[in-house]
Amino acid sequence: MAATTGEKRTRTNIFTLAPREEWKKVCLIELLDSATALVNIVTYHRCQAHFDDNQTRSDVWNAITKTEIRNRFRPVLGRAITDKMLDKCDEQWNAFFEQLDNYYDGERDDKPGVPGYWKDDDKRVLKACIRNDAYTVEWGEHSRIELALGSELKEKYGIPLNKRIRVPIKGNPQYDGHGGRLELVYDRSAESFTAKQPVTFLHDTTRATDSSDKGCVAAVDVGANNFVAVTTTNGHQRVFHARPLFDRFHHYTERIGELQSQLPAQTDSSRLVEKLYAKRTRHRNHAQDALVRHLTRLFSEWGVEKVFVGKLDDVREKHWSATVNEKTDLFWAHGRFRRRMQTVLEGQCGISVEEKSGAGTSSHCPRCDEEAHVSRNGDVFQCGGCGFEGHSDVVGSENFLQSMVDGDVDFTGRRPMARPVDSGRNGPERGHQTVPRLEWDDHCWRQRGHATKKEPTNQSTRKGNLASELGPA
Ligand SMILES: [Zn+2]
Known part of the structure; x- marks a missing residue:
């Protein structure tokens, strides 16, 4: 069987979202705001437990249950984004505990700080991680991204339940391939949405193997x-x-x-x-x-x-x-x-x-x-x-x-x-x-x-x- 082979590489495409309608912009901001709220709520509960001397590490992990978070955020963020944001929280806390263990083991001099809130100048950072099955990107005459949202958000903005929100995109994709977890950020001062899309692709050579x-x-x-x-x-x-x-x-x-x-x-x-x-x-x-x-x-x-x-x-x-x-x-x-x-x-x-x-x-x-x-x-x-x-x-x-x-x-x-x-x-x-x-x-x-x-x-x-x-x- 003929197949492309070669080394797998990951690079990042960066592009901007350019919603024409005001409601789409508002809807996207609401999405990002909820995603950040999710992270901050998890951080808040885990910090409370962490600084309470009577609580164990497993208490910290369970300070707020994933079910609670899912029930609250899935209607807005949808399943894929909710789960991805929870993963993001776990990544941060795993890294923190690892550093903390290294500190206690003497492999590190400074005591690490707990994961911080997603805030900038006292305002929430507007950011979300979007799982690769929750978005599609199409480049062409009408380049666009389509994002999956929770049903509540769709209803609020009049998007049919079987549709995703479609937003034009601008940019110059450098890499072609399989898209991974997309990061979407809104910059308040520039009033712009920036997406970072990691792309994995096969580099080089074509051989007649299945490798x-x-x-x-x-x-x-x-x-x-x-x-x-x-x-x-x-x-x-x-x-x-x-x-x-x-x-x-x-x-x-x-x-x-x-x-x-x-x-x-x-x-x-x-x-x-x-x-x-x-x-x-x-x-x-x-x-x-x-x-x-x-x-x-x-x-x-x-x-x-x-x-x-x-x-x-x-x-x-x-x-x-x-x-x-x-x-x-x-x-x-x-x-x-x-x-x-x-x-x-x-x-x-x-x-x-x-x-x-x-x-x-x-x-x-x-x-x-x-x-x-x-x-x-x-x-x-x-x-x-x-x-x-x-x-x-x-x-x-x-x-x-x-x-x-x-x-x-x-x-x-x-x-x-x-x-x-x-x-x-x-x-x-x-x-x-x-x-x-x-x-x-x-x-x-x-x-x-x-x-x-x-x-x-x-x-x-x-x-x-x-x-x-x-x-x-
Ligand atoms: Zn379906």
């Missing part, structure tokens, strides 16, 4: 619907459809239950019951080991260096039921799955594996960040904000990856998550149709409907899901 993919990160999410969904930072995606496998597992469980109920009193097992247990486990392990091997092959091919595996506790908390429990504890045997991943990926391929919370979150739209107007019907995820429709578990893995890599997902290559500027105008955007879907055929994980490129419609899975929700077949 441009080197160093990418993958998120593996085990969804409550019995899908394993994978998304990588260089744009690869896969879905492993494990529901038929689970149905069989569940069939054994039921058979075992039946047999146990027929056992004479004081007997809790029989040879047949033991045999069925063993068989159930063997089938599950076989498919699971094959899945790990399959993933290993894909990850090596794609140049993955790090893998995040979702913790199943989250799934259980959100969707508790006896069946979900059976799925997560017994069927997925999640501890075993993760250990296998670690043994094979780390031991044999040097790919690191980390278990992290935060998986399975299809509570917001991966395209437009909308939270309030999304719905999940079994496998189908729909966003009322931008009209996007996709596979819920793939949405879960996209959001999981996004939260793990801090928004730095490089979709300049395959762009599975390309966001059409006017998505929604021409009917819903159907996502994930081209994501290969694999099923277990008792020997290996095989792509379903391989002959036809097109995915079967969601109809069948919708029905299948309904059936499994109604109870065991």
Whole structure:
């Protein structure tokens, strides 16, 4: 496969925003003002706790909870900017504690000061950090930036919920490539908005290899619907459809239950019951080991260096039921799955594996960040904000990856998550149709409907899901 290779470099594009309408200017200032307020509120609470001798360091971190901040600021800033600002606060406080430890260890002479308020001449600095999925920049005849805002701010300024605010930009972009976290500042005296956009790009040479993919990160999410969904930072995606496998597992469980109920009193097992247990486990392990091997092959091919595996506790908390429990504890045997991943990926391929919370979150739209107007019907995820429709578990893995890599997902290559500027105008955007879907055929994980490129419609899975929700077949 031909691909561009070379050294990765980061440079910064600087440009100005030139809103023509007064309301856009006011709206942007309000956005920046709220972002700064967020930082100052966090700083205030953490400082209070820090200077209180009875409080521990963990009290400082929890002086104000992220949930509290999110609830307060997401309506204005939207999810991506709120989270990015929280990251910014944590960066400052992490740096501070590190310096403080160095000071106590004698590696540093002066005692560091706590992170300061974002203020200048007693006025709030107007500044925000904007995650790369919360803005798009287009250079051309009508150069412009589009920013995601919270729903409250949109309503206040009459921006439709499925739109971003669009502002003309002026400048001369020096670098072309994948944009990272954008910093937007308003200068009160000059009355100007300045944006700094770090850009990562590949420098030089074109060779016929796939090594441009080197160093990418993958998120593996085990969804409550019995899908394993994978998304990588260089744009690869896969879905492993494990529901038929689970149905069989569940069939054994039921058979075992039946047999146990027929056992004479004081007997809790029989040879047949033991045999069925063993068989159930063997089938599950076989498919699971094959899945790990399959993933290993894909990850090596794609140049993955790090893998995040979702913790199943989250799934259980959100969707508790006896069946979900059976799925997560017994069927997925999640501890075993993760250990296998670690043994094979780390031991044999040097790919690191980390278990992290935060998986399975299809509570917001991966395209437009909308939270309030999304719905999940079994496998189908729909966003009322931008009209996007996709596979819920793939949405879960996209959001999981996004939260793990801090928004730095490089979709300049395959762009599975390309966001059409006017998505929604021409009917819903159907996502994930081209994501290969694999099923277990008792020997290996095989792509379903391989002959036809097109995915079967969601109809069948919708029905299948309904059936499994109604109870065991
Ligand atoms: Zn959306």
